[in-house]
Amino acid sequence: STSFAEESCSNDIQECANNYDTSSSSVPAVPPGGMFKFDDDLWDTSKGNKVDMEKVRRIIGCPKVEEFGTFDDNPYIYSSRIPTEENTWRHMYEAYHAAVPPHEASIPKQYDPTAFVQPIKIQVAAIVGRGIRTTEFIPKGTLVWRPRNAAEFRRVEDLRKFLEHILTYSTYEVACDALLWSYTSRASPKENDYILCIDMDEGSLINVADDDDELNLAQTLERIDDKERTVYGCQTGSLYATRDIEAGEELRMDYGDFAEADGFGVLGIDMTEQSF
Numbered sequence: 001s002t003s004f005a006e007e008s009c010s011n012d013i014q015e016c017a018n019n020y021d022t023s024s025s026s027v028p029a030v031p032p033g034g035m036f037k038f039d040d041d042l043w044d045t046s047k048g049n050k051v052d053m054e055k056v057r058r059i060i061g062c063p064k065v066e067e068f069g070t071f072d073d074n075p076y077i078y079s080s081r082i083p084t085e086e087n088t089w090r091h092m093y094e095a096y097h098a099a100v101p102p103h104e105a106s107i108p109k110q111y112d113p114t115a116f117v118q119p120i121k122i123q124v125a126a127i128v129g130r131g132i133r134t135t136e137f138i139p140k141g142t143l144v145w146r147p148r149n150a151a152e153f154r155r156v157e158d159l160r161k162f163l164e165h166i167l168t169y170s171t172y173e174v175a176c177d178a179l180l181w182s183y184t185s186r187a188s189p190k191e192n193d194y195i196l197c198i199d200m201d202e203g204s205l206i207n208v209a210d211d212d213d214e215l216n217l218a219q220t221l222e223r224i225d226d227k228e229r230t231v232y233g234c235q236t237g238s239l240y241a242t243r244d245i246e247a248g249e250e251l252r253m254d255y256g257d258f259a260e261a262d263g264f265g266v267l268g269i270d271m272t273e274q275s276f
């Protein structure tokens with residue numbers, strides 16, 4: 001298992017954010033007054049073509065998944081931007097509402113900071129990147145996170161517009177994060193009905209448990225009785241402590257609780273399985 005590196009900016013979120021180095025961006029220039037645009041060929045899903053997401057990542061300038069390394073050898077991880085309400089979430093929200101038709105938007109206009117209901121801290125570790133630690137003891141069975149900022153995308157064209165908006169008005173790192181945090185889920189009980197999701201809050205920073213001991217969060221089958229929720233789609237359920245969690249422990253779950261990777265292919269996306 002991976003322990004948090006006790007060095008550099010890891011104890012101070014704002015300091016980490018300030019350390020962020022944007023000089024290495026390789027995003028193609030945006031024409032003055034214009035929008036960043038991908039080549040149409042890249043997003044052409046006619047004739048059964050799939051969007052090559054590794055190629056999209058390369059064009060944006062995202063690190064390849066294999067390049068995730070340690071603090072020492074990976075500048076992206078070392079200088080990871082720590083998302084805050086003021087930058088990442090706001091940019092993603094704006095891009096989402098610019099890209100998705102209003103009647104299909106699954107979230108309101110503003111980021112909801114109440115997704116985590118227990119005190120947490122974002123930290124950065126070697127290999128896994130950013131993660132979430134608790135700052136207080138959490139007894140088994142406690143509600144820890146609930147879906148509040150789950151953005152649904154029904155088609156690749158909306159994902160394309162979302163990324164183009166981010167690459168025009170925000171930074172390539174925000175676009176890379178959005179791709180890193182995206183997953184697919186069942187959209188309805190119908191066969192092969194999938195939806196692409198991005199949780200636009202700190203829930204996206206929860207890492208995967210490498211073994212049963214590390215696992216301390218899981219969904220239950222219970223659903224919040226709330227009209228905003230749908231049984232299918234991205235807002236699939238809350239996360240509860242599966243055991244007592246000590247103050248300072250990293251929160252870890254199993255993405256299989258909600259993600260169904262088959263959805264990428266069905267939506268027309270060739271997404272390399274991320275290795276961890």
Ligand SMILES: C[S@@+](CC[C@H](N)C(=O)[O-])C[C@H]1O[C@@H](n2cnc3c(N)ncnc32)[C@H](O)[C@@H]1O
Pocket residue numbers: 068127128129130131180181204205206207208209210274275276
């Ligand atoms: C939803 S994000 C979690 C937050 C991520 N660490 C970050 O900095 O944005 C999923 C990504 O985190 C990394 N990750 C999550 N769990 C991991 C694990 N147990 N070991 C290594 N990497 C992990 C992988 O790069 C994965 O694609």
